[in-house]
């Protein structure tokens with residue numbers, strides 16, 4: 371995508387894009403420059419696909435990720451999570467500090483996102499669920515791939531969902547949304563059983579190369595990226611017994627340290643909404659396991675003296691450049707001080 375300042379000749383349709391670029395850049399620079407010192411914005415990404423996925427047209431592909439990092443760099447100072455935590459502790463955050471994080475451990479983070487991060491000179495943090503490394507699949511991806519590859523009519527009466535008609539892209543999108551919502555908060559074992567039944571309806575299971583291998587985790591670490599823990603099986607911690615939650619948190623840390631040969635200092639709560647997906651007791655477990663900071667998915671920007679074990683993050687969704695800018699600005703307006 372063209373940016374203001376590029377030497378290319380504007381053609382119809384491109385002029386809008388140039389104007390949007392310029393407006394976005396000026397707006398973002400103005401907000402960062404005028405008011406909000408010492409605020410840390412932490413962005414959450416999941417997948418970065420090589421090209422747009424028709425089932426998820428608003429999700430990120432390589433070109434848009436590259437564009438977002440360029441846009442961010444025009445107004446924000448992108449730093450690593452290590453630098454950000456130190457800056458919060460010492461009150462030395464640069465103006466417009468921002469961190470890039472990825473959750474779950476998709477292989478496309480290494481194959482597609484890593485070269486773009488390196489091009490921009492950015493050290494991002496990757497929160498990995500170790501149970502899915504080396505050929506595993508998260509339950510939501512199993513659901514997505516089953517519905518993506520299912521025939522136009524799928525009988526889910528035995529699972530309690532009736533007969534689904536999947537003859538349009540929209541129908542498949544709606545079916546995915548419905549299934550993910552209804553399965554999300556089931557206890558782990560019940561959810562796995564339902565998803566296994568769903569996968570059993572198709573002759574071929576979902577693809578097995580969606581998540582990173584251990585070698586890819588090492589490659590990220592060796593490329594100067596930071597590795598954080600995101601539990602073993604990505605459960606909702608508040609739905610589990612304390613012992614099981616403790617093992618999910620500590621087991622993931624140990625496994626990642628074995629893979630990288632380095633301390634794993636950061637943790638991301640699965641799903642990450644305070645009080646719903648994790649509680650105060652889980653924050654204490656994360657601290658006791660030896661982590662130095664943790665991130666949630668409560669949106670907002672962290673100020674000095676923010677609770678380092680519940681740093682806010684947000685997903686910068688939205689299609690165009692202007693919308694991305696507005697989302698960054700909106701996030702900056704909500705400051706999170708302490709728990």
Ligand SMILES: [Zn+2]
Pocket residue numbers: 473474600604640641
């Ligand atoms: Zn996650």
